[in-house]
Amino acid sequence: MNCPITITEPSLIRRKNFTRVLPYLLLVFTWAFPAQPARAQQSFSGSVNDASTGAPLPGATVHLSGPALSANTDSTGRFHFHDLQPGRHNLRITHVGYKHLSISFLLRPNDGPAKFELTPEAVHLTEVRIAAPFYKKGSQLLPTDVLNADELRQKNKSTIANALEDLPGIKAINTGVGIAKPVIRGMSHNRIIVNNQGIKQEGQQWGSDHGLEIDSFEPGRIEIVKGPASLRYGSDGLGGVINLYPPPIPQDSSFKATLNTLYNSNNHLFGVSAMVQGAQNGRFYRVRLSGQDFGDYAVPATEFTYNSYVLPIYNNRLKNTAGRERNFSVMTGIKKKWGSSDITVSNFHQKAALFVGAIGVPRSRQLTPDGNNRNIATPFQQTNHFKVASTTRLLHGRNWTEIDAAYQFNARQEHSDGHGRLAQGTLAHGLDLHTLSANIRYFQHKKNESRIWGLQLEGQQNSRRGFEYLLPAYRKFSSGFYALTEWSAGDAFLVSGGLRADYSFIHIDATSEPIYKDNQVVRYYERNPQIRKDFANLSGSLGFTFQPLEDFGLKANFGSSFRMPAANELAINGVHHGTFRHEMGNSALKTERGFQLDLSTDLRVERLKTTIALFGAYYKNYIYLAPTAVFSSSLDPDAFPEGGQVYQFQQNNAIYGGGELSLDYQPTRFLQFRSALEYVYNLNLDSRLPLPFTPPPSVFSEIFYTTAIGGDTFSHLKLGVNLRNVGTQNRTDRNERPTGGYHLLGASVGTIFKIGKLSGNLNATARNLTNQLYMNHLSRYRLLNLPEPAQNYSVSLSFNFATL
């Protein structure tokens, strides 16, 4: 039985005649054989694809308004609802970058999976419409997670990296509570890329206590690609990529205002973000202002042990861990028949205090309360990230060109009370990094093939100030050219491959620091000689997707990826405060290369969905910091007053492996159970030891119960309980201590409300409900034996006012 559904608007099914059908969503509805015998309670499943390429669309939101149910499409573009009443339903499918689809349909017993297609907004432009940019980026062959703005809000987290932590394979390296950087399958720092609006975020990402400099209220959608992504995104992408996309470009003649607020009980964080956007006659704008203020955070402990002393934690609060953030962004653009162009000017500003004992050895006299839980005293760090970014899309029929250009200025300052000889006050490190980037991408679409040609260019200049020394001034240029192709062979088979060529060079200035005696410069110590290096590289990948059945799919990808040594790896020479490690660069380093295999499979058996993703990689010339049997004082007795053990960057071969196992079970339509296990294994093949900062195995499980409360204002309530089980990490590198496991209980309550044109979300979450004392292996303060934050309750309230 093959029964096409009748659609009231005939234009919707006329796919070929684009020019007439344009303003509407394209929809193809095919009903296959009934999958299950008839019963009173009906399930409804389907898939959502891109109408122009036929590629599955993960992360689309499918909403059924009657029972107020929502589902997101998975990585293969599929969704499922259970226990629906047969009868008429109103369905709405939305996806950033695509026109939304709203239909009313009759759900009958014996209906099989439905197929929906969404039309990209920017392709067909005979009418002046405000189009959103294209979001189908990168290959679907690597495991990809998607978080949309609502899901991001519901996490109630104050940083982006922490909001991603619950996803399988994603972690964060924290310094206290305001500073966090993402980790993908154990890779972080310069081994992953964060792209914001298509532009690679360039800060000082080599440092563990350098957080991500992006407003957590801003992204409209986050896509995390786990696996080798340097082919598409360039050097540093070998561990994975986090793509942050802005909300869709506002529709013409629309106006929207939103207000987001967030409160955390633990550190009394107040966060607020206000946004207005609108569009008229092909011109659009968006303005956002955000701020966060937080106090010292509480831990479930009154003391900690360090340097053989038991040190006090007064009032359970870690002194001097407060902070604040002030961000703005202004975007404006134009949308015409030829395409669209926009420009965004934004600034991120964060000032975050560091625990008084985090620099040097903590002493009990430093820890007495200063009477203010919200002040930011020394030591603290201040990061300012200014960015001007522009994206232009030019349409050529079914094909289009994207041109990104951006300027970023990252100014990072670390302040501490030092014994600086120069009149530089408390500024220990001042690093100014200027980055100019340009990307050109050409997208080609044929019937069974889509291709991307890309060119990436980036120039950087870094300078330094301050009485301490780590990183020299340098200039860097990198360029890459690539082509990626996807062929589809029938409905079930998709092959994807790509090639890339890169060239880059770095010029590092020779640096000498004066040695003083009795306030006189007596001589100079050379921190690093002049270093001039260039790197050229070829890489490629090949993979396939095989989806023989609706409920079963298989993906495999083999890629070669690469990473050029970063400036710190080539030339750093200084003592890292807190760790007492003297880090030394190595100017002989070569390009690091990875050979990575990724496999994943999706299987659905009735109400249980399982995803297994496995990865294995061999890295040639993997760069890491290796300890030596040398103290700073032997290098120079006067240059390193705070000297410790010398660690030098080396390269050797290493292996990585592991995976994620996710289960999604919906016993009834009100109940959903999700659980994801993750594991990372790695081994340095030279030292035969694990690599440092490897995340421990963990399982994150959640149960959601959705109940209709039937009000006009509040339609339903979603209750959740979650549990994180983290194993002990005994697989540690030399001089890295094991961290014990823990179990963390959390809960959430959320609802959506609507009053006329005003709608909104109210979410409350609780973290560490049992107030457990535990250590996080990836925390910077773990090195000081400090526990993680105590119990925290968060409330977020968002209002949206929209005219369309």
Added chain:
Amino acid sequence: MKHLVAFCIPFLVALQFSCKNDDPAVTDKEPPVITVEKPVMEASYTAGSQISFEAVIEDNQELAVYQIEIHDDHDGHSHGRMAASPFSYRKSFQLTGKKATVTETIAIPADAAPGEYHFIVTAIDKANNATNFADGSTKEIHIEITEK
């Protein structure tokens, strides 16, 4: 019941991981152990006199190097960053074998600023395992230098 079972599987797997103890001790990851005999805690010295240092340093495999560092604790915040005029001393010494009894005589300049000082002993073994402050394996002795 069926979903209870499904619920338990990941937890069981997690338990499995947390109990697993791979990487047999083929690699030496044990840092040296330092026992400082002299100076003793809160020992007092006159500027211009000598500190006699005596310690036993042991390792499960082979020792490599140790360092003595003396710096002032005058202003009470983090360790000094420059060779400042209050007395400071920093020197490392090579070691061999599994156990070493080390002695050193350190002269305090006659013009050393009086006050509290930290006397710190750190050691590294042949496999590059180092003692550290966090677990107290690096030894810190508080001493006082008084005016001549």
